[in-house]
Amino acid sequence: IAENKFPQAALLAEDINHTLATFDPKLYFPKLFETFVRLQVINFEALTAYADLQEDPQWQAMQEWLKVDLDSFIKQ
Structure with missing residues (x-):
């Protein structure tokens, strides 16, 4: 340039x-x-059991929590 x-x-x-x-x-x-x-x-089977929840409002709230406070998300 x-x-x-x-x-x-x-x-x-x-x-x-x-x-x-x-x-x-x-x-x-x-x-x-x-x-x-x-x-x-x-752990494929245990993890895929949650696949249907990805559109759930609680799941989406957890995604936001993960983004803003990884430490407390992991400790919970």
Whole structure:
């Protein structure tokens, strides 16, 4: 941009934005997500029992709580 190379800058910006939009951190940091993914698989049935509740107002309130106060959400 500083050199007025706007076509190149626009193409580069689009490429970066696409990479970020499709970024899967599990591919780049597998060890960080290893336990999480394994426990999801092991506890699949118990977790999917809650799938139907995702549109429920209580579930949505819990999502908001998770966003604003992770510590108390986990401790509860």
